[in-house]
Amino acid sequence: DKVVFLTIDDGAHKDPKLLEMLRELDIPVSAFLSDYVARDDYDYFRAARDDGWGIHNHTVNxxxxxxxxxxxxxxxxxxxxxxxEEEMGERPTLFRPPYGAYDRDTLRAAASCGVEVVPLWAEEAFPDRIEWGREDEKLHPGDIILTHFRGEKEWKGTMPDMIRRVVNTATAQGFAIARLEDYL
Ligand SMILES: [Zn+2]
Structure with missing residues (x-):
């Protein structure tokens, strides 16, 4: 299928406009949360879950x-x-290791507490650019796009700007954004 997946990591910047925009455009996303930045407002992620987001594991610290x-x-x-599980009412099945760094102990530990899949990524999205994973600078079917919960302090733009760039890039290359959990 000509689909790609959008995944958002960490959880520091909780932009209400991101929730609104994804709801309006009906774009599915999966979030990977680190407790040390997410914990001050799990309500934000409960609202996201209620909108259909997948909420998954990105470690405590x-x-x-x-x-x-x-x-x-x-x-x-x-x-x-x-x-x-306590905050969202459901135990995650996906886990993404910070920096994409893992070894055999990581996979063994994740499997021991209910993780089924450890998805990494192909591209990284920013408001002002896409960092491509391949030399052809194109999306490929099934690519996972990584981005982060960040704002104008860290980025040249907002989370809605980043979403616009991802949607425009995918559309221009003939791709739809699909729900990662549906394809695993
Ligand atoms: Zn991270």
Whole structure:
């Protein structure tokens, strides 16, 4: 299928306009939350969940996991599984390691507490550009696009600006944005 997936990481910048825009355009997204930045307003992510977003695991403290012991990795991943189940009413099935860094202990720990899939990404989206994963600078069927919960302090633009860039890029290349969970 000519579909790509949009995933949003961390959870620091909670822009109400992002919720509005995705609701209006009916664009599915999956969020990967780190507790240390998400915890001050899980209400925002409950509203997102009610809009149909997938809410998944991105650890408690966003550490580089392979630098931790197996027990330390398990704590980072599985404690966030418990927290998200408590806050969202459902245990996540997807986990994305911070910085895309993982080893065998990471995968073993994630599997032990209910994670089924560890999706990485192909492109990264910003308000002013796409960072391409391949030399052809094109989307490919099934690509996962990464972006972050950020605002104008960190970016040259807003989250709605970033969404516009992703939608325009996908449309120009003949792709629809689909729900990642439906294709796994
Ligand atoms: Zn992250």
């Amino acid at each position: 966003h550490r580089e996991l392979p630098a931790l012991s197996a027990a330390g990795q398990k704590k980072e991943i599985c404690t966030q599984q418990d927290t998200l």
